[in-house]
Amino acid sequence: MARKPGSRAEITGPRLRDAALRLFARDGYAAVSMRQIAAEVGVQAGAIYLYTPDKQTLLAELMIDHLKALLAAWDDSALPGGSAAARLEHFARFHIRFHAARADAVFIAYMELRNLTPENFARVEGLRKRYETELERILQAGQAEGCLTVPDTKLAAMALIAMLTGVNTWFREGGRLTRARVEDIYVDMVLKAAGARRA
């Protein structure tokens, strides 16, 4: 019964995710048809429905998988301890790197929220909130330690994430600045915005 590796299905499944990710990011969910996605995979439109119940679920799963991967990667990156300021710097570098490596998924996760059903929207927002809370906790710890000063930890978390995610809208490898240099510049601004001082 068990199919050998290399069966068509084992190839088509992942390729579908990839194609949908790329096309949704480039043209937007509403502007991409199931037939276009199928063509990109090299398959007829009907075959897609062996891998997803509908277009909406396909989008939702791309977004949810992305956010789960983000949270998992953050958990893994596990900075041992250190001051809150050091952890804030670590967060900023992690955020920029992770987002630079997955520009398509990031773009979709920010742009296509309105195309989700209320249930899927709630799941996605829940995951996003968890990530935001990770940053907020660092800011709260920083306040307690006295090495960070922010007027409001909730707002600061959102403001800093907006600033960091903004890198994705303009950064292209091979431009005036290297990715490492951009990272340093943003870290500098993030730390200053959070009122970091030597602990």
Added chain:
Amino acid sequence: MARKPGSRAEITGPRLRDAALRLFARDGYAAVSMRQIAAEVGVQAGAIYLYTPDKQTLLAELMIDHLKALLAAWDDSALPGGSAAARLEHFARFHIRFHAARADAVFIAYMELRNLTPENFARVEGLRKRYETELERILQAGQAEGCLTVPDTKLAAMALIAMLTGVNTWFREGGRLTRARVEDIYVDMVLKAAGARRA
């Protein structure tokens, strides 16, 4: 020959803009049909084409008008002189207020760029760049005066605008904080991120 004020056309025209703005912002350009827009205006689909040559131009004009209004309002708000730090604070407050007052247009101008033809995209990007340059000039002046310190004026301008525009994604009147309080908090973070010190 000249029609009296109150003719149908003089009503339908502006109402079309309003309806398109609201619907594009809520559901996205690609997801809104000309028939939906027409229904919102209280007119048949064909009538829309008396006011715009096509859907694409309708979108482009909404975006271009928004950005022109932004630049015009900034020119008007004309802070006389003052230190660069004071002008930066003024910019931050202006940005938050203007964007809060036009959430729909702001949303469209950020989300629907990919639905523009290359020509329209270039026009929109040019206007956006002009606005960005206004902030960059303040940062450059601040460096020269010594009252601001940013690692890179171009990046800082984009980073600060991303942070300030981010307010629109979560702020709703009547929440935990008033608009004025949010403004103060963001101004604090912007000034700190730009390394402001008493001139």
Added chain:
DNA sequence: GGTTGAATTGAACGGATGTTCAGTGACAAT
């Protein structure tokens, strides 16, 4: 009150949409 001309209708155009499903073809197991 009849004429003009602009504002709008409503039907039509060809084509695209998401989704379904009976049928096809290929491969593995018997």
Added chain:
DNA sequence: ATTGTCACTGAACATCCGTTCAATTCAACC
């Protein structure tokens, strides 16, 4: 050689799309 099963095709479904245009309505002018 036959069977069984899985991956996939290709046509069909009803509905929607942006856009055009001849026909109509209606207010303003002579």
